[in-house]
C-alpha cells in the first residue's frame with residue numbers, strides 16, 4: 001500500500017511514528033499475542049458500536065459531497081462502504097450478544113475520544129470532498145492495518161475473537177487501497193489548493209490521534 005508515490009503514502013512515511021502508535025497499539029498487539037484482557041475487549045466492543053453509528057452519518061455526508069463534487073465511480077465505492085457498515089452493525093449486535101455486552105444501555109465513557117465532535121466537524125458542507133475522503137480512507141486503514149497484523153503469521157489471536165477477520169482480510173485491504181487511490185487522485189488534483197491539502201493532512205493526523213485515544217480508552221483499567 002505504501003511506496004506508490006501518492007500523497008497518502010507520503011504522509012504515512014512522514015508521520016510514521018504516529019501511524020505506528022495507531023496501528024501497533026498495545027491493545028491490538030495484545031489481541032495478536034493472545035494476552036488481551038476480556039474486560040478491555042468488551043469495552044472496545046460497546047464503544048466501537050457507538051463509533052460505527054456516528055460513522056454511518058459521517059459517511060453519508062461523504063457520499064453527498066461525492067455526488068456533488070466528484071465523478072460517479074467514486075459513488076459506488078462509497079456506497080459499498082455504507083453497505084458494509086450495515087453488515088458491521090449486525091456483526092456488533094451478534095458479538096455483543098455472544099459476550100453479554102448490553103448495547104442498548106451503552107453510553108460514551110469519559111475516556112472515549114469525542115467521536116461525534118470530530119466527525120461532525122468534518123461533515124460540514126464547507127469541508128471539501130478531498131478532505132472528507134482522506135478522512136474516510138485513514139479511519140478504515142488504521143483498522144485494516146491493526147487487525148491484519150493480528151492475523152499475520154506468528155499470531156496467537158484467540159479464535160473466538162472474530163474481530164480480526166472483519167478488518168484484517170485481504171478484501172478489506174483492497175477496499176482501503178481503492179479509497180487510497182481516490183484520496184490520492186483528489187489531492188493530486190488540488191496541487192495549487194494548498195489549503196485543501198493542508199486541511200487533509202490535519203484531518204489525517206486528527207484521525208491518528210483519535211484512533212490512539214480510542215485504543216487507549218479500550219485498554220485503560222476498568
Ligand SMILES: Cc1ncc(CO)c(N)n1
Nearest residue numbers: 048051052139140143214
Ligand atoms: C474507532 C474506529 N476506527 C475505525 C473503524 C473502522 O471502521 C472503527 N470501526 N472504529
